[in-house]
Amino acid sequence: MEKKRIMVNTGESYASSEPAILFTLLGSCVAVCLYDPIARVGGMNHILLPGKPDMNKYDDTARFGINAMELLVTKVMKYGGNRRKLLAKAFGGGQILPELSKTKGVGIRISEFVVDFLNTEKIRLVSHDLGGFNIRNIFFHTDTGDVFLKRTLAKKQQEVIAKEKNYLRYVKREILEPRKREVIIFNGIKNERYKAVNG
């Protein structure tokens, strides 16, 4: 049977318990593939961070990255993956935005963040291809955990740089003026004695 092919764009994550090929194109961005070899469930995200995440102070950038990783882990778990069995592979983080002085080294920062996060979460990073100056096409087979990587040189460079710059602008806005976070205080049941609170 032909496997479903799904493109994972910047800022997205996707998981599947059906055999699927998740693919993406990476410049500075990093894609993390998570795979539970027993449940044969896999998922992938595609992340870009606007600055250096401070994992001691949990600044906006750190929280943004943590949320992106948590969304992926949660999705894989919802499709039956066991978080204690998860293996990780990570790709991308190329240095392709050299002309932006403020974002210099953005690929390296995201790579460091991902490695650090997986380490804290005790999720084993079984293979990776991070950094360098390449643009990467990656293809992740969710049923086997295999990842196929194809390096692309100049051809798609401008397209990828434009996309990533656009996304960086979006992320910075999102961090400055985050979309409304939902807060609900339920009434009724056994909680009557707690007064309603407005978000």
Next chain:
Amino acid sequence: MSKNIMILDDSPTIRAMMNKTLKDAGYDVIEAVDGRDGLDKLSGSNARMIVTDLNMPEMNGNEFIRSVRVIPEYEFIPILVLTTESDDSIKAVSKAAGATGWITKPFNPEKLLSVVRKLVD
């Protein structure tokens, strides 16, 4: 009056982040990795409030909330759900299980503290 807050999350990163936020605001934190661990640590904890994730390995958040609500001592303890879920049907399940409130992630320290203060103080 105790300032103990129990937090449940299977992610060490999220626990560390919540722990720091609450400690910096003067609360004492009891960490649990899932519902089972939370139930084990609850008795004698003197907890004033619980903040729980939903998707966790051994016992998920909603099962945990149901189990807490049948313990007479904790029948009325405020329980806040902090989750990436935003689906209305899951909210309804949490509400029926006995959750006091719900915050959708991404995690925001000020938002969490404002709700915690209202429910604990």
